[in-house]
Amino acid sequence: MARAAQPTVSRALRRRETVSGYLFMLPSLVFFLGFVVIPMVICIFTSLTDSMMNNTKPVNFVGLANFQKLFQDEKFLEALKNTFIIVVVSVPVTCAFSLWVSSAIYKMNNFFLSAFRCIFYLPVVTGSVAVTVVWKWMYNNYYGVFNYLLGPQGLGVIEKNINWLGDPRFALGCIILILLTTSVGQPIVLYVSALGNVDQSLVEAAKVDGATNFQVFWRVKWPQMMPTTLYILVITTINSFQCFALIQLLTSGGSGTNTVMYYIYYTAFKLTSTAGHFGYANAMGVILAIFIGALSALQFWLAKER
C-alpha cells in the first residue's frame, strides 16, 4: 500500500510545487501581461483603425490603410532614414569604443578600473533631462563651450559660431554624440567583465604557439566574448531605435533630426485635431517594432553563424 501511495504523493507534491512556482511568477506575469503583451495587442489592433484621441465618434476599422499612408508620408520616411543613420553610426561606434576602452583598462589595478568604470557609467545613471540640459548649454549657438573652444578666443578653427543644434548639417551628429556618451557605460562594464573571464590557459597556449597579440585577440578572446557582444549589439540597437528624449528636449524633431520615435509621439499627442492620428501613430509603432525585431534576429543569426 505504501508503495502504491508513493507516486500519488509525489504527484501531489509536484502539483503543489508547480502551483507555488506559478504563484511566485504571478506578480511578474501580471506586469508582463499588463504592460507588455496587452499594450502590444492594443497597439496592433489600433494600427488597423482610425482611432483618435479624445474621440467621441465610433472607431472604424481601416485595414492596412494606415500602413499604406505611412510609406507615402515624406516626414515618416525622413524620420525612418534618420533613425537608421543613428543606428548605423551609433551601434558599431559604441561597440568598438567600448571594446577599445575595456581592453585598455581591464588589466589596471582595482582602484583605476573602478574609477574608469564609474566615469563611463556616470552618464547612464544621470537623469537624461539633466544630461541633455548640460549638452544643450555646451552646444548653445551664442555662449556654448564648443563655439568658445573652436572660435577665435579658443583654437581659432571657426570664424563664426556654429549653430550646432539649429543647423541640419550638424544637428543629427550632435544628437548621436550625446547618445554615444550615454550608451557606452554599460558595454564597457560588460566588456571589462567578459575580458576578465577569458580563459587564460587558451591565451597562454596561443602565445606559446607564436600567435601575435592581434591573433590572440581575434582567434581566442573575441569568440569567447561573442555572447557579450551579441547582447551589447542587441541592446544598443534597440536603444538607438528608441532615441526620443534627446530629440524632444533638444530639437523637437527639427533641423533634420526627426526620428520615428519622436514622430510617433508627435502624431499621437500633438496632432489631436487630425483624424485617425492614434491609429496612424500606432501603425508607426508596429513598423518600428518590426524593424527592431528583424535587426535583432539578424544579429542573432550572424552571431550564431560565427
Add this chain to the structure above:
Amino acid sequence: MKHTKKILALVLALSMVFTLCAFAQADGVEPAKEITLWTYPIGNWSNEEVVNSLVGDFEAETGIHVTVDYLTYTDGDDRVNTAITAGNAPDLLMEGPDRMVAGWGAQGHMVDLADMFDEKDLEEINPTVMDVVTSDDGSVYLYPLVMTAFCAGINVDAFKEAGADQYVDLENHTWTVDGFKAAVKALYDHFGSTAVAVYCAGQGGDQGTRALVTNFHGGTYTTPEHDGYTWDDPENIQAIEELAEMKGQGLEFDASLVGGDEIALFYQGVLKIALCWSIQQQLDPNLAGTGEGLTMNGEQIAFMNFPSQEGVDPVLNGGIWGFGIFDNGDEARIAAAKQFIQYMCDSEHTAEAVRQANYFGVRSAAADGTVDLSGIWDDNETMKEFNATVVPNMGDYYQISKGWNQARTAWWTMLQKVGEGEDIPTVVAQYCAEANEAAAAG
C-alpha cells in the same frame, strides 16, 4: 373603493413630492466641495504663492477647496489630452481660445458657459473678445478674464550705444521696416553678433515670428473666416525674402531656439531685439524678478510695436485668457467650477485676478456694474503707456482657425527650411498648403 381612493391619493401625492424634489435638485445643484484647476503659465497665475492667495480667498468665502496644478507650454497639451482620454480631466482650465474654443471645446469636451453671460455681462465684456470665445453655434467654452497684444522688445542701451536709436520712435513705440533693417545693421556693425533671431525650433512664441512677417508688407495669415491660411500671399513671401537677405548681417533664422529661449537671451543681453515680448515680460523680464523693464545687466528695455511700412499701422497678435470647464459629467463639480469662474471673472475680486495676470481685463466693470475695472492699471505708467500705444493695434484673433495645431508646426518648419536656404516661394507654398489641408480636414 374607499381604500383604492386612499392609495391613489397617496401615490399621486408621493409622485408630486418626488417630482418637486427632482426639479429642486436640477435647478439648484449643490456645488461640490472640491474641484481641480490646471493653469498654463499666464502671468502670475503660474506663481504658486500668488495663486494660493487668490484660491485661498475663494476657499474661505465659498468653502470649496481648489487643487491647483501648474502646466507648462512644453507638455501641458499632452497632459490635458492624456487626462481627457483617461477620463480624469481637471474641472477647470485656464488658457486661451485657441486651445479651449477651437480645440477641446469644438471636440465636445467642455461645458457650454453661455448661461453665465447675461445682458449686463455682454455690455461689460469687450465685444471682440466675446466674439472670439463664442463658437459658430453660439456655445461659449471659455469665460474670458484677461487680454493683451503681443509685441516686440528692444535693448535701449544697446541701441543707443550702436547709434540705432535713431531708427525707433520710443515715444510711440513704433518703427518702420526700413528702420528695423537699419537698426539691425547698426547693431551688427557695432557688436559683431546676432541682434535678432527668427526663432523656429518649435511653436513656442511663434506669435512673434508671425507678426514680424505679416507686418513687413501688410500680409495676412489667415482668411477673415478663419477657415484657411494665407501666409503664402505675395506680401509675406516678399517679407520672408527680405528677412532671409538679412541673414548673417545681424539676423539669423535660428532653429535651436523657441520663444522662451529668445526671451532668455534677450534678458541676458545677448540678443538686442526680442520678437517674443509682451507687457507681462516688460513688467518682469524673463520672470526673473530683477526689475521692471531691465535686462539682467540693468540695461533698459522698451516694448515696441512690430515694424511696419511707413504710414501703415502695425497689426498685432492678441492674447486672450480665461477659464473653461471640462465636462466630467458631475453637475455638482460643474456648479462649483462655475462659482469659481464667477468669483474670479465677475465679482469684486476680479480686479485682483486680472492684476495678478499682468495683463488687461477684458471687461470694463464686474458684478453687475458695481465694480469699475476700467482703471485698475491707473497706478502703473508702463501699463498705461502700453495700453495707449500698443493695445489699439491688436488685430484679428486668428488662432482659432481650423487645423491650428498643424498650421503652427508647418509655420516653424517652413522657417527652418527658409533658414537652410531653400527656395522661398516653393517652401512657403508647400507648408501653407499643408496648413490648408489641415484646415480643410478640421
